[in-house]
Amino acid sequence: MNKMDYMEVTLPNYSYVFNFEEEFIHQDTRVWMMNNWTNCFYYCGIYMILIFGGQHFMASRPKYELRGVLSLWNTLLASFSIIGFTRTAPELIHVLRNYGLYHSVCIPSFIEQDRVSGFWTWMFVLSKLPELGDTVFIVLRKQPLIFLHWYHHITVLLYSWFSYTEYTASARWFVVMNYCVHSIMYSYYALRAMRYSPPKWISMVITALQLTQMIVGCAINVWAHQYLESGQAECHISRVNIKLSLMMYFSYFVLFARFFHKAYLGGKSSSKSGKKAYANGNGHIAAADYSNEKLKAN
Structure with a gap:
């Protein structure tokens, strides 16, 4: 399958296309990212x-509460994510329904055609830079900063920006x-920052979704590798990208699974720690606010 084949696919039926989406030019953003x-x-x-x-600076200083700023921060990120999901999910669903799994993994149909999905993919990639600001709240509020948090932020940023230069098909x-x-x-943490008390099981569900995301991410990379190795069809993803992505997703799975076990399955001591951290407020591993930090899955 060549480029012309995947440029001729039909597009999702968006109910409305905004002017800034219509004016989006893929090649300009790709050139910028490559440079x-x-x-x-x-x-x-x-x-x-x-x-x-x-952390060193705050060690001898009282922590900041920052609840108002934190509420606004989480609300903005929740709103951004909801909009991004509603604008990119139709393209994935459309491709799966009309062209199948192979196309969804190997053929980047948004190139030069689907400007809606393309624009919000670009926004997604750029958002990984300001999202580093999540850690500011951990530092200023003197909450525990564990390896998974900063490791996740760094690797997601590096991988997302690198993948955009290749227009990696599986990125959808x-x-x-x-x-x-x-x-x-982020909706959950916005409510928590506003002093609402959503049921604790919601955080467990979110962590389960994160683990599911890691499993699916690994599966997508395995399928892409199989398509490449078969040599029977074009697959628009490099072997280097597959290796990096697979290592990243697998490492996330191991770290999140370890967290899930400690937070929910580790017995009374873990349960007490989880409850204590849960009571303290904002977290980002979505489970029981076990480590009082912000962790996102890619």
Whole structure:
């Protein structure tokens, strides 16, 4: 299947297309990313200096509550994720329904055609930079900062920006799944920051969704690898990308599974720790606010 084949596919029937979506030009953003994606290494370096330097700075100082700012931050991210999900999910559903699994994994139909999905994919990639700000709340509120949090933020940023330069076809899966989980997760934390008390089981469901996301992410990469190795059809994803993505998703799965076990299945001691952290407020591993931090799944 060549480029002309996947440029001729039909598009989802969007009820409305905004002007800024209609004016979106894929090639311009791809050229920009190809010229600038390596800057994210500098951003990650600055991020590491700020968060660990910030922890040292806050060690002898009282914590900040920041509940109002945190409520606004989570509300904005929840709204962004909900909109992103509603604008990208139709393309994935349309492709699966009309063209099947192979097309959804290997053929980037949004190239130069689906400007709606393309625009929100671009927004998704860019959003990984400001999302580093999640960690600021952990540092200023003097909450525990564990490896999974900053490791996740850094690797998601690096992988997302790199993948955009290749127009990786399987990215449609990753983008839709991430938007979906974030829609629920940030809404939950916005309510918590506003002092509402959603049922605790919701956080467990969110962590289960995160684990499911990791499993699906690994499966997508395995399928892409099989398509490439068969040599029977074109698959628009590089072997390097598959290796990086598979390692990333598998590492997330191991770390989130470990967290899930400690938070929910580790016995009385884990249960007490989970309840204590849950009572303290905002977290980002979506489970029981077990470590009082913000963790997102990609």
